[in-house]
Amino acid sequence: MSxxxxxxxxxxxxxxxxKLPQGGKVQVTYVWIxxxxxxxxxKTKTLDYEPKSIEEVPEWYAGGTSIYQxxxxxxxxxxxxxxxxxDPFCLDPNKLVICxxxxxxxxxVETNLRSTCKRVMDMVADHHPWFGMxxxxxxxxxxxxxxxxxxxxxxxPQGPYYCGVGADKAFGRDIVxxxxxxxxxxxxxxxxxxxxxxxxxxxxxxGPSEGIDMGDHLWMARFILHxxxxxxxxxxxxxxxxxxxxxxxxxxxxxxxxxxxRKEGGLKHIExxxxxxxxxxxxxxxxxxxxxxxxNSRRLTGQxxxxxxxxxxxxxxxxxxxxxxxxQVGQEGFGYFEDRRPAANCDPYAVTEALxxxxxxxxxxxxxxxxxxx
Ligand code: ADP
Ligand code: MN
Ligand code: MN
Ligand code: MN
Numbered sequence: 190m191s192x193x194x195x196x197x198x199x200x201x202x203x204x205x206x207x208k209l210p211q212g213g214k215v216q217v218t219y220v221w222i223x224x225x226x227x228x229x230x231x232k233t234k235t236l237d238y239e240p241k242s243i244e245e246v247p248e249w250y251a252g253g254t255s256i257y258q259x260x261x262x263x264x265x266x267x268x269x270x271x272x273x274x275x276d277p278f279c280l281d282p283n284k285l286v287i288c289x290x291x292x293x294x295x296x297x298v299e300t301n302l303r304s305t306c307k308r309v310m311d312m313v314a315d316h317h318p319w320f321g322m323x324x325x326x327x328x329x330x331x332x333x334x335x336x337x338x339x340x341x342x343x344x345x346p347q348g349p350y351y352c353g354v355g356a357d358k359a360f361g362r363d364i365v366x367x368x369x370x371x372x373x374x375x376x377x378x379x380x381x382x383x384x385x386x387x388x389x390x391x392x393x394x395x396g397p398s399e400g401i402d403m404g405d406h407l408w409m410a411r412f413i414l415h416x417x418x419x420x421x422x423x424x425x426x427x428x429x430x431x432x433x434x435x436x437x438x439x440x441x442x443x444x445x446x447x448x449x450x451r452k453e454g455g456l457k458h459i460e461x462x463x464x465x466x467x468x469x470x471x472x473x474x475x476x477x478x479x480x481x482x483x484x485n486s487r488r489l490t491g492q493x494x495x496x497x498x499x500x501x502x503x504x505x506x507x508x509x510x511x512x513x514x515x516x517q518v519g520q521e522g523f524g525y526f527e528d529r530r531p532a533a534n535c536d537p538y539a540v541t542e543a544l545x546x547x548x549x550x551x552x553x554x555x556x557x558x559x560x561x562x563x
Pocket of ligand 1 (some may be wrong): 319320321322323380381394395396397398442444445446451524525527
């Protein structure tokens with residue numbers, strides 16, 4: 190089994206140090222998204238007080254060239270803290286903060302998609318947009334092979350693994366349980382978890398979260414996932430199709446509602462929104478993975494509970510459609526709908542912004558942009 194060297198260091202010895210008092214000081218770990226639009230980075234600083242709100246956490250900076258961000262000599266970038274969580278690794282009173290990253294001229298860097306997302310969410314605050322994202326991921330040994338799979342060959346075909354129980358069906362549940370607890374401690378709005386069809390593929394859900402909170406909480410939940418995996422010496426990948434062949438890919442289904450949709454008679458608002466989405470399929474596909482649809486084209490094949498990347502479709506209880514209205518919502522006549530297209534490695538700021546632009550701001554253009562293109 191391929192686990193990292195540092196995961197095999199003596200964790201009992203580590204515990205002795207972790208229990209030491211900190212002399213009234215507080216460790217704050219700044220977390221941000223790097224220039225790939227997918228990777229997270231972090232660094233830690235000491236404060237001599239406990240910040241009670243995000244406004245009390247000072248701005249900081251990071252060197253841009255080493256995080257695939259800046260070119261040339263002007264390479265110090267601002268880290269602007271935007272949301273604060275409790276630190277489940279170093280425990281209270283220590284903090285994790287998610288940051289926006291800005292250029293030396295204080296403009297957001299290309300892969301800082303939070304900046305425009307926040308502006309759009311502020312514009313539509315009266316509609317109270319709620320999101321719930323289902324983050325699928327696959328755990329790998331450090332050799333890049335799915336964790337628990339035979340070194341040569343494959344596990345038995347899909348069937349027994351989804352929500353499966355038993356050592357021959359659930360690969361790596363320790364990661365899932367530790368991540369769940371750590372998220373709850375941190376204050377992430379995590380609402381559930383399950384194993385997936387492909388062995389060593391799992392999912393957690395965050396939501397319902399309003400507006401910009403969706404992206405902030407999902408990014409921090411991803412950071413916590415990578416950090417927990419690091420402790421165990423293995424790796425989580427958000428690649429939307431880690432294994433080719435008859436294995437499910439990994440998505441980030443995005444459930445969405447506005448206040449109108451959640452009230453009696455909401456179904457007609459849901460249907461109206463779906464009609465608008467149908468006219469802007471390519472625009473959405475472009476924003477639903479970091480390479481403008483290229484990554485997702487490996488996953489959205491029309492097989493393995495996906496729709497084709499080339500076509501838009503919608504239906505009640507239809508898991509082979511782009512958009513699914515949950516059966517219960519169809520019956521009750523109000524609630525929310527699910528956009529099944531976003532890839533596991535999507536940027537939730539881009540996905541939630543696109544949904545709001547099309548369904549609330551009634552944008553119809555097809556202009557798209559590439560971000561994080563490497
Ligand atoms: P699935 O049946 O597709 O696997 P899950 O149970 O995994 O569904 O995820 C459902 C998601 O829907 C959760 O993230 C939850 O927060 C979200 N959700 C529930 N109600 C709403 C709502 N009214 N608006 C937006 N999202 C919602
Ligand atoms: Mn789910
Ligand atoms: Mn799933
Ligand atoms: Mn789903």
